[in-house]
Amino acid sequence: MAASFIDKARITVQAGNGGNGVVAFHREKYVAAGGPDGGDGGRGGSIILVVDDNMSTLMDFRYKRKYTAGNGGDGQGKRKSGKDGEDLVIRVPRGTLVRDAETNEIIKDMSGQEPFTLCRGGRGGWGNMHFATPTRQVPRFAKAGLPGESHDVILELKLLADVGLIGFPNVGKSTLLSVVSKAQPKIANYHFTTLYPNLGVVWVDEGVSFVMADIPGIIEGASGGAGLGHDFLRHIDRCRLLIHVVDVSGSEGRDSVADFDAINEELRQYSPELSERPQIVAANKVDIMEEPENLERLRAHVKAKGFTLLEISAAAHQGTRQLVGRAAEMLSVLPPVTVYEPEYVPKPPAADSSAPLDIRRSDDGTWLVDGPWLQRLMGNVNFADYESRMWFDKTLRESGLFQRLEEMGIQDGDTVSMYDWEFEYQR
Known part of the structure; x- marks a missing residue:
């Protein structure tokens, strides 16, 4: 799927x-x-x-x-x-x-x-x-x-999105994105509607806009790989702000407080840093709410945790402008989208120096040295760097090349040629 x-x-x-x-x-x-x-x-x-x-x-x-x-x-x-x-x-x-x-x-x-x-x-x-x-x-x-x-x-x-929409499947995230931006995600009334993230640019005011991502519905166990699991949780990593969409209508028999806590627990298990990301809680489907006490329980629960709760109905376009306005206000003081620094340091090239090299002497006395592993080795050595040259010299000595050259009669001052590099031999 x-x-x-x-x-x-x-x-x-x-x-x-x-x-x-x-x-x-x-x-x-x-x-x-x-x-x-x-x-x-x-x-x-x-x-x-x-x-x-x-x-x-x-x-x-x-x-x-x-x-x-x-x-x-x-x-x-x-x-x-x-x-x-x-x-x-x-x-x-x-x-x-x-x-x-x-x-x-x-x-x-x-x-x-x-x-x-x-x-x-x-x-x-x-x-x-x-x-x-x-x-x-x-x-x-x-x-x-x-x-x-x-x-x-x-x-x-x-x-690369400023805001990530999170929540259980079918709570209205795709509908919200389609209402506040020009994105046109596929929307239908069944679980796991969204199988891939959708991006939309949300225009707030002259010169004020941000990118919003509709992240596929998270289920319990997602941090351990259940459902779509890590495949989509990783997309929240860069988001500066999370809008947590919670269905308070009660139309599917869900408990809004339990849903809110379950999603945050999945975030915590996936990444403790991610669970600390600023959130706005969007209580969705208030226009078809069956039991208003569900909303009040969620409001009290969210307030105790220090989050802001806004009432919306994405389908009825109710409260959505206030939501994006609050998001823009919070983004204006949050750090920019994360750009990851390189971690990789190239390792010295592995050279199987056990294979024999081809050594011959030209008519003019130049010693010509060739071989596949030497060719690969030289392709990865920076000869402008002193430590690289010393490592290259050490590798050649350990391969037995210099010993072979001396056995073949090389003398101090003779020229040794290896591909596009030449040096004067000194014992």
Whole structure:
């Protein structure tokens, strides 16, 4: 039944790999072997997230779970670089939290306007034109491109609304939203009418408006996952103010005080912080109220807990303007909608250094080192950072690379080339 609204999805994203550099020479008089002119590989495409206000669910991610950006093109002769891979832009609803699938830590809260690069494309490999030196005039090697970043992430939608309508199913929340805003939720006379949240903009006065969300009816046990459970309780997290709609008509034999306490207990069990959120209690269906004492009992109970109670009839448009006016008044002094700060800290890349590396010596004496795990490792190292370089050096030593180089006869001052990075070997 809840399948019509999707507010959580797990996807895999893979940025494009960098293109390979090329070995090429051009013909020029008095230049050895014509001179190196192999171009660089293109950069791999990145995975970029952008907010799309026309989207209200994560339905698009229900059937497509893997997203891959374009690879960079290989370099060419005549110093021509390969074409950069095409970035892949993924559109998400405003309010989507991006979490690391392994740790559940927040990577990014997609609540603003700015795009977010989730995975960066791999750098293109250098062509042989980069490796020419006065003593190495004919470099016959180029470098492969580096792999793009990949990540398993969970997308979780938390609606960006100022006011959340809460209460049991069928108490009139959808009707209230339709009356005070231009939202048109589907309304019918049965439980669990609303299977997904509806948003509406409520206009109060010139320059005064707010966003209201009709949260699907909460039932007892929702905090433990019963009914629609956590699927929709999470949407109240960002709301600055809650309007608690209670049916006081007695038409369904419900006890308004018991209903009020049950919903607040569900909020408390789901999130103690959420249960402390400011509330206005809207006593709905007063126009068809059978026993006025139900309203008075609720009024006394609510007053004792420090909440404001307003009498309304959403269907008859009675008291609704006073309700939204009171909500606007309270919102004017409440903190802004919550934007979650990132928690995720990327871990150092895992490298299975047990696999052997390919080590060979070029005609000019340069030591060339290649291998899949080294390629992945270098794609994630920031060589501008001292600690990153030290960690990279430690990983190479522990892999036995330096020992192998010494066994093969490397000398102090020899050049070691790893993809697009070169260094002078020192024992």
